[in-house]
Amino acid sequence: MLLVLALLGCTAAAFAVTEGLKLEKSPITDTEVAKVVAPDSVTGFATAPISFVLRKPDRLTVQILNGNGDVIRTLARSRPARPGTQQFIWNGRDDRGLVVPDGTYKPRVHLARERRTIALPNSIRMDATPPLIKLVSVRPLVFSPDGDFRAETVRIRYLTNEKAQAILYVDGDRKTTVNRLVRAGKLDWGGKAARGLRPGLHRLRLRAIDAAGNLSNPTRAVVVRVRYIEVRPHVLRVHTGARFGFRIVTDSKRYSWHLGARNGTRRQRLLILRAGAPGTYHLVVAANGHVSRALVVVSP
16 A cells, blocks of 8 residues: 555655656746748848857757758857847858758757757758759740830740749840749730830840749740831832832831932831932931931932
């Protein structure tokens, strides 16, 4: 009977101690750990902030562990700390300064006075691999962003090896970004965004940026032509009184023309005129605020 009573007493004491430990407040609270780190990120994930509130003064050792539980980086070693918010930053590198492999990592805190080691519950995903992007098609290769709603835009289709945003560069300058994270997408560019672009050839490239902010290498370049209005040929020699013609290349429904004292408006893409007195004349055609010129040399 005495033995049974002793066992019951020990069990009750152990239960009381266990419950007391459960009710004891953790020495660390209000933990905040960044979810992603990407050392070469261009969107703010180059470092991973780690913070928590310390209830009592202590000496802190803060370390980063890999998936196998090995310590790969020590952020602080036996550092004196007062009660309050403690802040640390990990840049995705190990103690040798090398970028760690992609994977999941966890911060751990050791309290010397408390003689406790606490693994913070939040993990950090390391993503240092830039995405890959492939330009699939660009159509049409000739367009005219002049505001007449005809052949205004270029449609660019692309593929990526992970969900990413696409960024368009025109002649090396960044122009627009697709805000959706997708593996296969399309980008329409032109209209107001391309208004004022000089006529002629332009080089288009894409780059991709993933959720961690890693930026891909650019795709191959595709050359497109901006054409508002053109006169062909650029120089024409005719005899006085003869009929002659120019081909007008434009997406506009109508255009205006001026030759010497004569002018008019046409819809036809072949402009037929009659040569006047001998001399040199400039033919000017215009549509939607854009102008093209040709030279007419009239001989006797």
